[in-house]
Amino acid sequence: MTIQTRRERERAERERLIVTAARELAEAEGWDAVTTRRLAAEIEYSQPVLYSHFKGKDAIMAAVAVQGCADLAAELRAARTAAGGIRESLAAVAQTYTSFAQRRPALYDAMFTHLVDLPFATEEAPAPLWDAFGELLLAVEPIAAEGDDPGLLTETFWACLHGLATLTRSGRLPEGAHESRLALLVGHFAG
């Protein structure tokens, strides 16, 4: 039995290694640089081992995305709990969210831009996804008017943040005025 468990432990460790290497490589040089050959070289194994762990490159990206959601959830939680009032919490969360997208673009893309076959809005969604959404929910809930569904409001607010993050990062919105737009958004939701 212990041999079996050691095998599984080593295997799990290697899987972790793959995901970590993929994330670091993506964050350093972008997802285009994350080829299966390059990734295999990075973990010092041959290409086909990747496919014994994941169905394909997309599945690896999905695993990275789940990790990223955990990171984002942690950052959001820290920002929210550090903020004072209701409106301040919302502003802090919004600021942290867009900052995350700008600081870690490759990670953000894997999470929310790249088309990936992760269950999202269902119960089968991985826990870190729910955690991240939950953090947004905790910040948005207090500003919901009576009769509003907080979940729906959170989804809407999230979408707004996502739009600001992606359009700004792709150069479709001038970067300089980002803070102003963020303030405008928070004002319209919490005002």
Place this chain on the structure above:
Amino acid sequence: MTIQTRRERERAERERLIVTAARELAEAEGWDAVTTRRLAAEIEYSQPVLYSHFKGKDAIMAAVAVQGCADLAAELRAARTAAGGIRESLAAVAQTYTSFAQRRPALYDAMFTHLVDLPFATEEAPAPLWDAFGELLLAVEPIAAEGDDPGLLTETFWACLHGLATLTRSGRLPEGAHESRLALLVGHFAG
């Protein structure tokens, strides 16, 4: 001289053909199906002619994106002028925008999701881009509070629509409640 002009005319015609074929193929089967070989076959020329017109596949996508902006601008204009009041115009424009993204996903991706080296927020941006933004501006301007920069507010509202469109289409937001989220957004901006 007339020979020269005929040559140029034919060349321009072929360029138009390339962009149209690319757009139709993308809308029919998605951008993954738009390979240079497939596209060349579609226009009944060989592959390298594409590169005598465009720098590469990305440039072709950019050309398609500009066409798409013209289409979007036209749809937005129709929706806005058909609507009655200020709030109704905003709602109609929002509805039309997200509907466009859902009805023509490949086109929308080329315009606003795919990373493309088009000048966007500068004066060198192609006219259709400004037209589309201008339509949004005309709908948003009336609901701007005094002291608000209408341009900035439009950018923000646009980002919200973009976020809703992309997250819904990628399955990250449940599709059923889309209208509710749209109403929530319009309510928070025009309320």
Place this chain on the structure above:
DNA sequence: CCCTGATTCTAGCATCGCTAGCGATTCTGT
């Protein structure tokens, strides 16, 4: 009629994601 210049095509390169099939290594049963 041949030459010159532009234009288009054939053929190929490097790289991509992914897979089949072999060799070696490790476990199992007697």
Place this chain on the structure above:
DNA sequence: ACAGAATCGCTAGCGATGCTAGAATCAGGG
């Protein structure tokens, strides 16, 4: 302890991608 069996990772290769170099073809001018 040792032979058979099963698992594991590797080498090699497939089809397809974006893109390019050089041959071939066609037009116009002396």
